[in-house]
Amino acid sequence: MDREMINITIDTRKIEVPKGITVLEAAKIANIAIPTLCFLKDINEIGACRMCVVEIEGFRGLQAACVFPVSDGMVIWTQTPAVRESRKVTLELILSNHDRKCLSCVRSRNCELQRLAEELNIGDLRFDGETYRLPLDNFSPSIVRDPNKCVLCRRCVSMCKNVQGTAVLDTNERGFKTIVSPAFHKSLNEVPCTMCGQCITVCPVGALREKDDTDKVWEALANKELHVVVQTAPAVRVALGEEFGMPIGSRVTSNMVASLRRLGFRKVFDTDTAADLTIMEEVTELVHRIKEGGKLPLITSCSPGWIKYCEHYYPEFLENLSTCKSPHEMFGALLKSYYAAKMNVDPAKVFVVSIMPCTAKKFEAKRTELAATGYPDVDVVLTTRELARMIREAAINFNELPERHFDDPMGEASGAGVIFGATGGVMEAALRTAAEILGGKPLENIEFHQVRGVEGIKEAEIEVGGLKLKAAVAHGLKNAGQLLEKIKNGEAEYHFIEIMACPGGCVNGGGQPIQPSYVRSWLDLRAERAKAIYEEDRDLPIRKSHENPRVKMLYDEFFGEPGSHKAHELLHTHYAPRENYPETDKN
Amino acid sequence: MSACKCNAHLDDPRAEKLRQIITKYRNTNGALIPVLHEAQELYGHLPIEVQKAISEGLNVPLAEIYGVVTFYTQFSLMPKGKFKIQVCMGTACYVKGANSILDKLKEKLGVDIGDCTEDGLFSLDVCRCIGACGLAPVIMINDEVYGTLTADQIEGIIRKYQERPV
């Protein structure tokens, strides 16, 4: 597609750019940096903070580069004294009532505000604003909201409303009292928040962060009575490196496993093994529902953010959800039963830590129904970011570690388990297995590219054992909602649907390393990290769940067969509708 | 359920009226503000139950409605009393001790800023300069202005209103 090109001048540099783009985008092409704060490409383009102002000849006053479109012959100045002074004043006003405690802030060194203060050479503040302490919202098991650090950029509002379709955050009050919060100053724990954590990953500062559970893990590791084991989700290994300065999309499986050993975990397991188990159980469920006329479409249940969304917003689809627990919960149940028996340890002493790209899993682990053995399936969930903090705290030199592999038993996983980390991955893994089981012969091509990629809703029709299996994949909850509406209105029909709460799937989960706007606005994190996931899959000797020898062993030794009574006891669960704004005595 | 004294529960007869208001605007763009206006006329203020009903009826997230309600000063979350007391917090009043007047009012009425007394008679608010600086400190009760006040006059003023025939 040819786009009309126009000529503009930025800071004496003459360049040709496509018509209709913004001054900020044009400057990017010219390799000229303009500071931004509220801007996040495609998500928050509202021109609210005025950090990005520039001078444009022929226009009075300064213009916000992030929303101002270029036109032919335009002459733009990004570094005049007036521009610099204006940006400085804007920033100083924000800083004047900001809770400036960088030393103890989780976002220090990865904070867009801190970076701006440094770049704009802010010294002593000329204004010292009225500061008043607002209460911290730390009631949610997943998300902490600290309004004292909020710069009112509204990125989280746009994310929650326009991408996730949940809209539990908004801008309230006015003037000096303006605050971004849930309605009626409720806690995120009392509103229909899915705990997806996407708001955290777009927050430029430390105003939104995960509930830190590293203390609990340090404590468990120091407790000689406990048998502390850890499992890691597929998406963690393709993102953790970013926390240690590696390029986006670096695969760091070995360094991650080696670090976890150094931290003192008895065993380091791969959640992907349980992902393989999930596929066995879920495909069995799918086949059963198709053959017996059960509730269709079957919808995946690996994403706890999606599950909570369904409970709040689409309870009429709860019966469509697969009864499979998410893989790490399955794994936890297995560790406290099969593994405990095999190792001859009391299940009460087995302490399971899950390293997840996800904040919703912190909430999930606290669901009382997920305690198959009488003990919580998983004791603590840490995000990728929290693991990075523990590694730093333990002074482990992450970039220089010996090669290490996951532990047995249950160490080996298939490539199908690995691709769970990207949108479409669970679907593809299921198709690899379903097609062979139903078709009765090995597939020639096991890569299902129709369900890969970052498009919001993907559809595929796949011939499996004489049946045209209609499948759909949605990621990002607003897309999920749109897909469900289509089904509700009878505009679409499927057998099997994969839904992930986070845009791009787990690789872009709410617990993943945070990339600032000036990186993620110009590069698709979802695609870069997913690339690494698919490389990991391609390098594995076994790429189908049903061919994983560990999974076969588990069924032979323990479960009997997929969908058995024992499997149901340990690996399956049920969901219930949730009230959106339950009455509390706060009002 | 301690703080809510508004009795704005949706099983009262106003609920049906509210449903009618919502239905009337359901398919109009930008309906939120007029609906909020009419709902406030109906209830006198906009408590959470009313906002929840509007949220469901218009399919607008509650967080967004709350944002609108708290942005515009004409909307109120709290019930207003028959007598609306406003304490001027402009610079002149502030310097002349508006705070001690406010404290006295809080003490005598047993309510905080923004609240309404149990009997629905008084609500207490603070406001910006009302332009009567010469009389500072000043309070307004509905349209009546009381100036050059001292804290010990408050009790008498309140009694005067309490004794007014309803």
Ligand code: SF4
């Ligand atoms: S949010 Fe940024 S600027 Fe504020 S205290 Fe934290 S690191 Fe410092």
Ligand code: SF4
């Ligand atoms: S966790 Fe997700 S649903 Fe909850 S406030 Fe953040 S973006 Fe919205």
Ligand code: SF4
């Ligand atoms: S919480 Fe973070 S993302 Fe949301 S408005 Fe405040 S600074 Fe911006």
Ligand code: FES
């Ligand atoms: S106005 Fe452009 S970055 Fe905020």
